[in-house]
Amino acid sequence: xxxxxxxxxxxxxxxxxxxxxxxLVFGYLGRNALIEQAEExxxxxxxxxxxxxxxxxxxxxxxxxxxxxxxxxxxxxxxxMNTLSPGELGNRLAEIVARGNASSxxxxxxxxxxxxxxxxxxxxxxxGETLPIGLPRHALDALxxxxxxxxxxxxxxxxxxxxxxxxxxxxxxxxxxxxxxxxPVRAANSVPVLLAALLNRDEIQAIQIxxxxxxxxxxxxxxxxxxxxxxxxxDSISGAAPSSDLWExxxxxxxxxxxxxxxxxxxxVIALSTKRLDAMLSSYLLYGAIAAAxxxxxxxxxxxxxxxxxxxxxxxxxxxxxxxxxxxxxxxxLNGLAAQSDELGTLARVFQHMAxxxxxxxxxxxxxxxxxxxxxxxxxxxLEESKRRVEAxxxxxxxxxxxILPQALPAHPSxxxxxxxxxxxxxxxxxxxxxxxxxxxxxxxxxxxxxxxxPAAFFMAISRTVLQSTARESHSAGTCLAAANTVICSxxxxxxxxxxxxxxxxxxxxxxxxxxGGHNPPLMIRRADGSVADLPRxxxxxxxxxxGLSYSEKKVHLNAGDTLFLYTDGISExxxxxxxxxxxxxxxxxxxxxxxxHVDLVxxxxxxxxxxxxxxxxxxxxxxxxxxxxxxxRETLDSPTELARAS
Amino acid sequence: xxxxxxxxxPAVVADVQGxxxxxxxxxxxxxxxxxxxxxxxxxxxxxxxxxSSAGLRVVLVVAKRLKQSGNKFILAGLxxxxxxxxxxxxxxxxxxxxxxxxxxxxxx
Numbered sequence: 001x002x003x004x005x006x007x008x009x010x011x012x013x014x015x016x017x018x019x020x021x022x023x024l025v026f027g028y029l030g031r032n033a034l035i036e037q038a039e040e041x042x043x044x045x046x047x048x049x050x051x052x053x054x055x056x057x058x059x060x061x062x063x064x065x066x067x068x069x070x071x072x073x074x075x076x077x078x079x080x081m082n083t084l085s086p087g088e089l090g091n092r093l094a095e096i097v098a099r100g101n102a103s104s105x106x107x108x109x110x111x112x113x114x115x116x117x118x119x120x121x122x123x124x125x126x127x128g129e130t131l132p133i134g135l136p137r138h139a140l141d142a143l144x145x146x147x148x149x150x151x152x153x154x155x156x157x158x159x160x161x162x163x164x165x166x167x168x169x170x171x172x173x174x175x176x177x178x179x180x181x182x183x184p185v186r187a188a189n190s191v192p193v194l195l196a197a198l199l200n201r202d203e204i205q206a207i208q209i210x211x212x213x214x215x216x217x218x219x220x221x222x223x224x225x226x227x228x229x230x231x232x233x234x235d236s237i238s239g240a241a242p243s244s245d246l247w248e249x250x251x252x253x254x255x256x257x258x259x260x261x262x263x264x265x266x267x268x269v270i271a272l273s274t275k276r277l278d279a280m281l282s283s284y285l286l287y288g289a290i291a292a293a294x295x296x297x298x299x300x301x302x303x304x305x306x307x308x309x310x311x312x313x314x315x316x317x318x319x320x321x322x323x324x325x326x327x328x329x330x331x332x333x334l335n336g337l338a339a340q341s342d343e344l345g346t347l348a349r350v351f352q353h354m355a356x357x358x359x360x361x362x363x364x365x366x367x368x369x370x371x372x373x374x375x376x377x378x379x380x381x382x383l384e385e386s387k388r389r390v391e392a393x394x395x396x397x398x399x400x401x402x403x404i405l406p407q408a409l410p411a412h413p414s415x416x417x418x419x420x421x422x423x424x425x426x427x428x429x430x431x432x433x434x435x436x437x438x439x440x441x442x443x444x445x446x447x448x449x450x451x452x453x454x455p456a457a458f459f460m461a462i463s464r465t466v467l468q469s470t471a472r473e474s475h476s477a478g479t480c481l482a483a484a485n486t487v488i489c490s491x492x493x494x495x496x497x498x499x500x501x502x503x504x505x506x507x508x509x510x511x512x513x514x515x516x517g518g519h520n521p522p523l524m525i526r527r528a529d530g531s532v533a534d535l536p537r538x539x540x541x542x543x544x545x546x547x548g549l550s551y552s553e554k555k556v557h558l559n560a561g562d563t564l565f566l567y568t569d570g571i572s573e574x575x576x577x578x579x580x581x582x583x584x585x586x587x588x589x590x591x592x593x594x595x596x597x598h599v600d601l602v603x604x605x606x607x608x609x610x611x612x613x614x615x616x617x618x619x620x621x622x623x624x625x626x627x628x629x630x631x632x633x634r635e636t637l638d639s640p641t642e643l644a645r646a647s
Numbered sequence: 648x649x650x651x652x653x654x655x656x657p658a659v660v661a662d663v664q665g666x667x668x669x670x671x672x673x674x675x676x677x678x679x680x681x682x683x684x685x686x687x688x689x690x691x692x693x694x695x696x697x698x699s700s701a702g703l704r705v706v707l708v709v710a711k712r713l714k715q716s717g718n719k720f721i722l723a724g725l726x727x728x729x730x731x732x733x734x735x736x737x738x739x740x741x742x743x744x745x746x747x748x749x750x751x752x753x754x755x
Contacts, residue, residue: 426669448700449700450700450701450703450704450707451669451672451700451701451704452669452701495704495707495708495711496704497700497703497704497707497736499700499735499736517737518735518736518737518738519735519736520735521735537735539737539740540737541736541737541738541740541741542703542736542737542738545707545737545738545741546741569699569700573697573699581697620668620669620670621669621699
């Protein structure tokens with residue numbers, strides 16, 4: 001999802017959420033308004049109930065007033081009927097009773113004796129000709145004495161209210177009227193009737209009236225929960241304010257009933273259907289949701305269009321950047337955008353400029369790389385060529401080095417010998433040599449030039465030539481080395497040196513005279529017991545170090561069959577892959593059977609032992625060794641048995 | 648193969664460790680020559696395990712150079728097998744050898 005789309009969706013979602021929230025708030029406010037309205041309704045009903053009660057009272061009082069007025073008029077009329085006999089008067093009174101509301105009428109004198117009554121002529125024989133017992137005497141006296149004109153005579157007696165009126169002549173007219181005559185009025189004004197009129201099945205489902213002792217005095221409509229209602233009534237009376245509660249699908253509202261002084265004397269509870277409440281709330285939510293959906297859809301679409309328009313330059317530049325990467329960018333493709341005067345236009349111009357620079361630089365770099373690559377290839381080629389040449393030359397040097405060494409000892413009946421040099425990969429400076437000094441003497445050399453490479457190889461060639469030439473001039477090994485040393489020192493610009501062992505075998509006697517210029521001592525293998533031992537050391541400096549040195553000699557005697565083994569440190573210091581050296585000890589072990597072996601086998605025995613020891617590790621130094629076996633003086637060799645034994 | 652140099656009063660002591668052979672002789676020679684000045688020089692071989700003929704040549708060249716410049720050169724702490732190599736090559740005859748570095752420093 002792109003950044004643009006995310007932003008658009010987020011904004012639209014926020015707006016939709018806001019609309020939903022507002023709908024909820026409105027729903028809540030509407031609900032509160034409805035409850036308030038219901039409370040007002042309940043208060044109105046309470047007022048109506050209170051008013052109706054008051055009106056009922058007033059109308060009853062008015063009625064009584066009317067009755068008393070009637071009686072007064074009647075009293076006047078009777079006062080003027082002096083001509084009539086009590087009997088006729090009684091008949092008249094009976095007629096009045098029969099036609100009016102009064103139940104009985106008496107005319108009494110000042111002594112409260114009945115002059116006439118509404119029972120008429122039957123008064124003599126029917127009880128009731130006397131005034132009802134219980135009428136207040138002082139009130140009657142007040143009437144007959146003329147102190148009061150009309151008077152209500154106490155409370156009703158046996159359901160009849162009595163009223164008195166003064167009549168001329170110290171008389172009084174007493175009329176009784178059943179209080180039931182007011183019942184229709186009372187009934188017409190009664191609370192339940194009022195309530196029934198207020199009941200509306202859709203809105204007000206039940207009304208209940210309570211007095212200030214929480215006793216229910218009237219109820220109409222559905223049953224309501226007693227506990228909830230009592231609580232509400234208590235709240236409304238004690239708080240003198242409406243209170244409300246929701247119960248099942250009804251809204252219960254209690255409002256205090258106030259008397260004319262404004263004191264709460266009871267409570268009206270009405271139950272309203274919550275249908276309207278629910279309908280309103282759900283319609284608010286529905287409209288809110290619809291509005292939110294519309295806003296979301298419209299907002300997303302419009303914002304999408306606008307965002308697309310705003311980010312189009314960015315997309316164009318992203319595309320351009322990709323084109324730069326793919327080398328297909330045309331700077332003109334951003335011309336339209338660059339012409340804009342806003343920030344994006346500036347960016348496009350900078351981008352265009354940068355892209356042109358980058359392309360130019362890249363082209364320049366590429367051409368440089370191409371040129372350098374070609375150059376490098378040529379150099380590489382040259383280098384390989386020269387490497388091949390150098391290797392070829394080194395190979396040639398190595399072959400030459402090996403070739404200049406004598407391949408076989410001069411054939412001689414008194415000795416037998418063999419030498420080998422296995423060159424290392426790098427050019428080395430080992431060499432051996434043997435030469436017949438004269439018919440009787442054989443010169444033997446083994447030497448090792450310090451270091452490696454072409455200088456060592458050159459130095460080896462020089463040293464060998466010098467030794468050969470000095471050996472011809474002197475029959476003493478020590479003198480020969482001393483002379484050679486002086487010559488070598490004078491031709492040694494690189495401070496190399498060569499350890500050199502030089503010995504002369506007298507084939508007639510078997511005497512072996514030798515001197516040693518710093519080389520490791522050769523080994524003497526005695527035929528008699530097979531022992532292998534170093535030749536005694538003579539002490540002596542390697543050749544080339546310091547001119548003018550002398551070299552002392554030593555002499556050993558070789559018996560027929562004794563063997564000398566000369567070698568360089570390429571053998572004793574040959575190393576296996578873990579860096580361990582072959583050592584002189586292993587060399588002596590390898591020579592344990594040498595006294596009984598043919599000289600060829602002695603050489604191969606040692607080189608094989610070294611090969612097994614190094615086990616494939618690269619050979620770091622030349623491996624050079626030389627074996628010579630004395631077979632005895634020529635005369636003794638004439639005996640065939642001796643010859644056979646020695647070989 | 649590693650070399651560390653220390654100045655001890657008027658002398659420079661080179662502590663040479665490991666193997667000295669034709670593979671590193673040229674580098675060691677160059678390293679040593681950088682330190683050769685107008686002071687006495689001690690080559691401490693106490694921790695040298697192996698020396699080839701190329702290594703011998705390095706010692707010889709150093710000795711020659713110091714002799715020319717008139718400075719003292721002492722070879723110290725040769726292990727027996729190293730000493731044997733020096734002996735066989737005859738170099739012990741021309742080199743000043745001390746048993747240990749301390750011994751060498753007292754002789755300067």
